[in-house]
Amino acid sequence: MLDFSLPSAFAPPAQNAWHGVSSAPSPPRMWVQGTVQAQQLGSSTTTAVKDSPVRDYTGETERLSFLNALLNIDLRVQALRIEAEIDQVPFSNASHADFRAFIRQVPSRVRPAIFLRDNGNLRALWKNDDQEQIGLQFLGGGDVQYVILKRRPGGRLMSHYGVDGRAGLMAVIRAAQATALFG
Amino acid sequence: VEPARGAPLDDDHHVLRYVRGRHVDNGNVEGEAFLARKDKDADGLSVTWLEWFSGSLEEQVAGARQAARLTYNSTDRLARLNVGDSISFVRENHPERLTLSFIHDPLPAEDKRAADPSHSLIVGAPFEDAPDADLLGDLIAHCVLPPVFRAKAPASGASGT
Numbered sequence: 001m002l003d004f005s006l007p008s009a010f011a012p013p014a015q016n017a018w019h020g021v022s023s024a025p026s027p028p029r030m031w032v033q034g035t036v037q038a039q040q041l042g043s044s045t046t047t048a049v050k051d052s053p054v055r056d057y058t059g060e061t062e063r064l065s066f067l068n069a070l071l072n073i074d075l076r077v078q079a080l081r082i083e084a085e086i087d088q089v090p091f092s093n094a095s096h097a098d099f100r101a102f103i104r105q106v107p108s109r110v111r112p113a114i115f116l117r118d119n120g121n122l123r124a125l126w127k128n129d130d131q132e133q134i135g136l137q138f139l140g141g142g143d144v145q146y147v148i149l150k151r152r153p154g155g156r157l158m159s160h161y162g163v164d165g166r167a168g169l170m171a172v173i174r175a176a177q178a179t180a181l182f183g
Numbered sequence: 184v185e186p187a188r189g190a191p192l193d194d195d196h197h198v199l200r201y202v203r204g205r206h207v208d209n210g211n212v213e214g215e216a217f218l219a220r221k222d223k224d225a226d227g228l229s230v231t232w233l234e235w236f237s238g239s240l241e242e243q244v245a246g247a248r249q250a251a252r253l254t255y256n257s258t259d260r261l262a263r264l265n266v267g268d269s270i271s272f273v274r275e276n277h278p279e280r281l282t283l284s285f286i287h288d289p290l291p292a293e294d295k296r297a298a299d300p301s302h303s304l305i306v307g308a309p310f311e312d313a314p315d316a317d318l319l320g321d322l323i324a325h326c327v328l329p330p331v332f333r334a335k336a337p338a339s340g341a342s343g344t
Contacts, residue, residue, distance in 0.1 A: 076208065080205055083204065083205050083258065084205070087205075087256070089205075113208040113209060113211035113213075114208055115205060115206050115207075115208060115213035115215070116205040116206075117213070117215055118215065123213060123215075125208075125211060125213070125321075127211070127325075131325050133321065133325075135214070135317070135321055137317070145317060147214070147317050147318050147321050149276070149321065149322075149325075156275050156276050157276040157322075159276065159277075159278055159318055161314075161315065161317060161318045162314075
């Protein structure tokens, strides 16, 4: 389901879980897989973020890298939202919500390239210098269209592409041995 | 000598593809920029043949800007592809060994528009609703050569990238 409403570019979304995230240092703590709570990110919510499928958060440096990536992602998305309003093209809030949920589920230390598709969906692209990539278009409603390119040792790129929900998608990414592309 | 309409461009030549600003981020180009739309790209993806213009790379890009029939926004970009490398890369890495063609397709003068003898087409790409369309778009996007140029002519003395 796509939501093609055009929100005001100059008013932030009513609920933006990234706002209020503080990058101020705090005492080191071990973030244990399956028990990480949004509270630790400075949010007032206590909703648990369960079963991070990619990595544990260990150490303050990783935590700050993750927070920095989140803030940069937020800035980029807001810029795209403004551009959409100026160009009078759609911006899908449902896609944005899916993207935000994914980023919190799969924390990345690097900000992906983020694009606004003509259909209003956001697409995120993680790539490396070896032309490997994870490209994800957030379709809204929990579905993600993916294009994963992973190089065989010394050879051509192996491609994986299709549409799946977040859980299935993570299985595809793991099977492709592409999780390292998240940084 | 101007090649005939439909003649393939030389492998060592280059083309520029117009890319919307929201399809470029930190020099990365979104593959959607290389997807064919049924209503607009039935014959192929429009590109500008860079070697049609003489001079340095910057002068060639300036020539391409002048020949363009689109009105560019300030955030729009021009992505450069090498013909032979793009064909090879897609063929080597597409699961069905898709082979693209880059062909000359000069546009005649019409109405108030001048002729555009540099206009060319990328042929062989599936339409945007095909299952493998995004894959192909991403494969082509991997062939984009740095730098990605501003589509709108920069102010005098400013960098065009």
